[in-house]
Amino acid sequence: MPTYSDDILRLAEANMVPLLPGEPTVELANRLCGDRIIIAAAVQVGGALEIHWQAEGCAILKASAAYLARTLKGISREAALQRVSEFMRTFEVEAKSTPEGPLAPVYKLPARYKCALLPWQACENFLRERR
Template sequence: MSLDDLYRRVIMDHYQQPRNRGRIEDGAVTVDLNNPTCGDRISVQMRVKDDTIKEAKFLGEGCSISLASASMMTEAVKGLSVDQALQLVDLFSRMMQGEDVDTEEFPLEDIEALQGVAKFPARIKCATLAWKALEKGAKGPTDDR
């Protein structure tokens, strides 16, 4: 099996069996974004306490890359400080722009599977949509932070 095949399987696994899909009841930061060029819509929620992301979930409709990326992102940021999560957003964004990044810095190895998306500029917005929502929510006001 080639590396590309393995990456496709990882993406499809997160798409077909998304982690953290759902809603957080009460006290969550919520950011809704959409990608009008392809119709992807995502709602990312996170509960931040003591400057740490205690919980992250998402709901949305879209392509396999968009939803798999949201699943991976919510897994990766749980337990991180807000600053660490923002650093992760920056790292992921640079990877999507085709920069060489140290994928060892990702707390979830599955994220590396999205590296090939950089070869398809039209799909970069799909992969980064949930990450942009996380960034917007992390930079916005939160209770208990």
């Protein structure tokens, strides 16, 4: 299965949810490859989240950020932290099987894990810092 599957390329082309001026953000970067992500989360009526993001880097980084925003849209901060934790655990060495979904090709490429995890780590940092 190629690294840049059709699912990854489609997600990577998804529009970023633009950051709002003056909005608190968290930024993470991978200095080795140049990937950079800025994350913010707007809390909507009823406590539902909307993830705002801006990314520079590879298709895996952008696809993962788009998948993050789609996965967490409309859920609570607590539920979002749970989903982030669950997603990040899928990349642990002890994982018994390769998860399915749009980022499945990345699980076979340990050198690219950082690309996929960077948006999720930034989101976790943001959600924990902004309690």
